[in-house]
Amino acid sequence: MTGDSPRTIGLTRPDGANDGLASALSTLLPDARLINWPLLTFAPIPEQQKARAAIAQITTGDWAIFVSPRAVRFAHELHDLTTLPAIHWAAVGETTTAAIQSLFSDPPQVHHPSTTQDSEGLLANLPIKAMREHTVWLFRGQTGRETLADTLRQNGITVIPVPVYQRSCAPTPDALLAPPTTWVITSPESLRCLRQLADTVEAAEERRRLLHCNLVVINARTEARARALGFTGAIVRAEAPDDAALARACAVFKQD
Template sequence: MTAWRLLLTRPAEECEPLAAALAERGIHSASLPLLAIEPLPETPEQRSLMLDLDRYKAVIVVSKPAARIGLERLDQYWPQPPINQTWFAVGAATADILEAYGLSVITPVQSEDSEGVLALPQLDEALQEADPRVLILRGEGGRETMAETLRERGVQVDYLELYRRVMPDYPQNTLTDCLVAERLNGVMVSSGQSFAHLRTLAGLAWPVLCTVPLLVPSERVAEQARAAGIQRVITCHGASTAAVLAALEEHHP
């Protein structure tokens, strides 16, 4: 495992704890955040969704920023969270934030992604009533497969979009200069959007990036990477530190 030298591309506040966990296991890393989180201003429609939170049998939180910002909104309107609804988190780290607030949260164990949540028997149980409703807390765009699948099951799905992800501004060649200077032999992305930003930042050097192993959180992002020409894609089956470490243990540079 210690042979890995990784480029971390998560938002800045998430790179630091992952880098520390990697360092404990002797893995060198460098950070180049490809996503910055910008909270969205609250609209009347968003306020209405939060005020109607008790109408939903299930609330699905797709990311750590969605959990943090969503709980801030929850605090504004609900002295106590509504009862008789089930909360789900796509990943363990997201669940940790919700549980620290006092919520009981269910998250998939084997596959921390949309498919993992959709396969949970607890989700089916939560939606065993006439005209069930689900609220998905997310950023701007994303997780369309989850909503489409639920709607095919006869579920009404609403989105509460809480933030947008933007690409930080870097000078030309920042990415390739970092790979060379730090002697990196792997790149890690946390979402399809961060992969898209990686490709944009690489520019004309994209053929070089295609030869570097890429670690991704899900098979959906893996398919994007393969289609874009990445020669070696490693799926971590989740974005948690545990999922990343397990993938690094299984695979070698």
């Protein structure tokens, strides 16, 4: 897209999680108009007692795997994670690793991906054979990918999912009349909400523009998800999921 108007970039993480990205974008693209537009909202799991009961069963030597910083936060609200017995920790991504370690005065070792920041990356860096001797407690949302749990089970490992939060599409903000032309998508689930937003637009041309927007994504899985949902615009995959890399990916797009 080219023209004289300033580029508009939608920051789609939940409220309070876009500050670092906004700062990186303001430095790299000072003329860009940034719109804080969360696509997802999160809340504690309704069945909290069931989750607490599961956490109480964790024993020494078990594994606790967290799929996101959000899983760490909601689990810690249910039960002080620093009081768990001596266990093995694992996280899907560096930011989730940091969330776990921030809870401790003496941070534990956390197994995390060394390649792609997703379930596949974590699986490539786990001691699968050693894990068969212990239970794996998988902290996650009420819904989500089953790749991690299924693969571990296929390797003879006992996996018990522990849902600690639920997600839903956030309410449409008043800025719908002037939506971003570039969206930063850090969660594949956000794409469902963006597609749902497009489907609510009555004017066919406005709906087409939303589906033909620019997308910045963090991995091939999210890119494939976007295409499957009918997004036809340009997609740039950030080289990493951190704020600086996401800002650089946004800069690839010309001014709107």
